[in-house]
Amino acid sequence: MEKNSLPFYFYEMEMNDYFTYLQIAQSIKDKNLSEKIKKIAYMEKKHASFWEEFLKNRGLEPPPVKKKNLKIGFMKILSKFFNPVLVISFFELGESGAIKNYYSFLKNENLSEEEKEKLKRIILDEIEHETFFARQVNEKGLSNIRDFVLGMNDGLVEILGAVAGLSAVYLYNPLIVGVSGLIVGVAGALSMGIGAYISVRSQRQVNQAQKEQMEIIFDVAPERAVEEYKKRLIESGVVKEIAEDITKKIGKSKEAISKLLLQETEENEIKSGLFTGFAYLVGVFFPVVPYFFAPNSYIALPFSILFAGTVLTLVAVIISVLSGINVKKKILEMVVSAFTAAGIAYLFGSIMQSIFGIQI
Incomplete structure (x- = not known):
């Protein structure tokens, strides 16, 4: 323009x-x-x-x-x-x-x-x-949509790469590719879900330990908590003189100081784990499903790429809307990166097929 x-x-x-x-x-x-x-x-x-x-x-x-x-x-x-x-x-x-x-x-x-x-x-x-x-x-609660599509995107991209690589090995047995992709997808969903569960639970445990420690500090040496509060203010970019003034005004207010020093988390670890795992599984579905119906991997792979590309475009639009970023750039970024990964995986699968002479 x-x-x-x-x-x-x-x-x-x-x-x-x-x-x-x-x-x-x-x-x-x-x-x-x-x-x-x-x-x-x-x-x-x-x-x-x-x-x-x-x-x-x-x-x-x-x-x-x-x-x-x-x-x-x-x-x-x-x-x-x-x-x-x-x-x-x-x-x-x-x-x-x-x-x-x-x-x-x-x-x-x-x-x-x-x-x-x-x-x-x-x-x-x-x-x-x-x-x-x-x-x-x-x-x-619309931010949950973004979390879901991001989890789904992980499953879709990873399994697209997996089935692309396996397609080069099992050219005439798409069912093996489909089943293998599904197994890898379920394992990935469990890994992602458990990872999310442990992450949220660990953060909650850390927060609880810090809260208990803060209670002790307030009881034994409240001035130390106040000093730590001032230090955090300065580290966050507040001018030293202003930080000192804020600290004086707040005094030894446990509530005000705790809000800055303690990181609260309201996430439920079980819900987070199930949500993440399910989102990943939804992403697995699209690149895998053609292999259960196609007569060979040559036909299944283009449909897998087509389904994945369509869903990736939709995912990119949703992420862009909820994040306020350029739609076209996000679509290009996500589709190109996914297809590049699939291409590299297919090439690697072809090399493995040639080296080991797999004929299935």
Whole structure:
């Protein structure tokens, strides 16, 4: 995009966001959430007004912006079945991109001091919007979706590599490839599940030990706990003088000091283990299933890659939506890395087949 066209693009983007957020907000039954999204909508309109003024000050006419009624209507329908925050996040992926573009424009464009200050406030608003949607995702439990697809992605990529390598060895016996991939997948799911269980349980045990130790310190030498609190503040980037001032104000408040010094975990180790293992198993299904129906591995492998590629694309979109990163780059990154691993595994399998002369 040319530098001179950016203000036009920014104006259209902000107006489109205004129309979209306002329409979706009006269809949300949760009044509190609706009002918050309306507030964001009016803020986007304010941002559009800045770009409109920016263009007019330079003798340029802002382009007419029409509502994208088809897109908004589709989003309204989806909002009836899915959480509206997730729907908005899915379709409005430009927030993090807008922040970067605005910051680059701020640094490189010849702006007046007043324009710079206004643009800085707009950047802060966009960061606030992004934070709001991220917070909503966590509060509504939608972050579990990201955890699930990440676990599923692990199973899918690892087993795709395994069946690709085995396909080169067992060219005419796809059932062996399928069964072997399934066995490896189940073993991987157990490993991932047990690993998650041990990780969460270990963290809980460490937290409990630290809590007990902190209780003793508060009882025996509370000044030591206060000193440790001040040290942590300084390590986190707080200026020494300010850290000392905060420490004095908090005094020997056990609750305030414990919040910084102790890392709490609310995860349940059993739930975490089962969730992780199941997510991994779901990923195993897609690259393995063609081998139970195809007459040979030559036919099964392309279908395995096709299924895996389709699911990886969907996974990449979900991760991008919930993490606020570029969709196209994430899809390319995940698909290319998975297919590269599969290609290397197939090559290695071919080498093993040639060395050992396996004929099955």
